[in-house]
Amino acid sequence: MTFRPITTVVVDYGGVLTNPLEETFAAFARAVDVPLPELRQAFARAAQRHGSSPMADLETARCTEREMVERVLAELPGGRTYADLLGDEPFGEVWFRARTVNERLVRFLRELRQSGYRTALLTNNVKEWGPRWRAQLPVDELFDAVVDSCEEGVRKPEPLIYRRLLERLPAAAHECLFLDDLEENCQAASDIGMLAVHFTTTEEAVDQIVALLRSRGGAYGRSLV
Numbered sequence: 098m099t100f101r102p103i104t105t106v107v108v109d110y111g112g113v114l115t116n117p118l119e120e121t122f123a124a125f126a127r128a129v130d131v132p133l134p135e136l137r138q139a140f141a142r143a144a145q146r147h148g149s150s151p152m153a154d155l156e157t158a159r160c161t162e163r164e165m166v167e168r169v170l171a172e173l174p175g176g177r178t179y180a181d182l183l184g185d186e187p188f189g190e191v192w193f194r195a196r197t198v199n200e201r202l203v204r205f206l207r208e209l210r211q212s213g214y215r216t217a218l219l220t221n222n223v224k225e226w227g228p229r230w231r232a233q234l235p236v237d238e239l240f241d242a243v244v245d246s247c248e249e250g251v252r253k254p255e256p257l258i259y260r261r262l263l264e265r266l267p268a269a270a271h272e273c274l275f276l277d278d279l280e281e282n283c284q285a286a287s288d289i290g291m292l293a294v295h296f297t298t299t300e301e302a303v304d305q306i307v308a309l310l311r312s313r314g315g316a317y318g319r320s321l322v
Contacts, residue, residue, distance in 0.1 A: 101271055101272065101313070102272075102313045103214075103272060103292065103309070103310055104214065104215055104268060105214065105215040105216070105217060105241075105266060105273045106206070106214055106274050106276070106306065107216075107219050107262065107274065107275045107286075108202070108216070108218060108219070108276045109218075109219065109220060109221075109277040109278060110220035110222060111220070111222070111278075112279075113199065113202065113277060113278050113296045113302075114198065114202055114203065114218075115196050115197060115198060115233075116196065116199065117278070118278070120195065121195045122136075124194070124195030125191060125192055128191050128195075129183065131182075135173065136173075138172070139169045139170075139172035139173045140169055140172075142172040143168040143171070143172050146172070147168060151165045151168045151169055155223050155247075156221045156222060156223055156246045156247055156252050157246055157247060157249075157250050157252050158224050158247045158248075159250075161225070162187060162223065163187075163188070165188070166179055166182065166183070166188050170182060188225075189223065189225050192226075193229045193230075196230075196233075199299055201300075201303070202299050202302070202303070203234065203235075203239065205303050206239050207238075207239070214310075215241045215266065215268070216239060217240055217243070217244070217265075217266060218236070218242070218245075219259070219262050219275070219277075220243070220245050222246055223247055224247040224248075227245075241266065242265040242266050244258060244261055244262040246258060253277070253281075254279075254281045254282045254284065254285035255285070256285060256288070256289055259285060259291070260289070269290075270290030270291050271290050271292075273286075273291045273292070274292045274306060274309060275291045275293045275294070276293075276294045276296050276302060277293070278297075280295055283295045294306060294309070
């Protein structure tokens with residue numbers, strides 16, 4: 098069987114280009130002095146009450162950062178207010194204190210670009226967080242295209258956001274390799290024809306990507322070291 102070469106590597110942001118989301122969520126729970134299980138339950142109850150996840154609505158700009166926090170606060174015991182939880186700080190300010198950049202993967206993306214690959218970012222992200230996450234990464238240097246859920250009004254794993262990415266590149270789905278830490282997002286990428294890699298650790302992801310690029314032939318894959 099002859100495989101068409103991959104020309105474009107698409108990556109997620111949170112949990113891939115950053116430390117794991119579980120770490121950030123746990124650190125946030127400690128910072129606001131709410132037990133982690135209790136905070137998880139509040140998010141789950143808020144999702145049930147409103148018919149969608151608070152973070153999903155935040156990531157598609159259907160609610161503001163403060164509105165999202167208020168939804169979760171309503172499900173916590175004790176009648177805590179926004180000021181009780183966060184003082185006068187924005188949610189994102191506290192959240193990002195525990196968010197660090199995956200420098201190894203950033204270096205790998207630079208290597209890919211030097212080897213001739215296009216790179217793109219497909220992220221479920223938050224409007225209020227734009228200045229924070231963009232300050233962490235050399236976005237213009239790293240990516241040929243950035244598609245952000247809060248700007249699109251649609252998020253992974255909905256097929257529409259993948260199609261919009263392909264239009265922006267432009268590229269065919271079979272030319273793209275997609276890296277994400279959520280299996281449902283990888284499955285959605287596979288369903289539209291992308292080659293998907295489920296991110297667990299950086300070293301495993303880099304090894305898998307290099308092996309797949311080399312298996313698809315072309316000098317680019319062979320030039321990666």
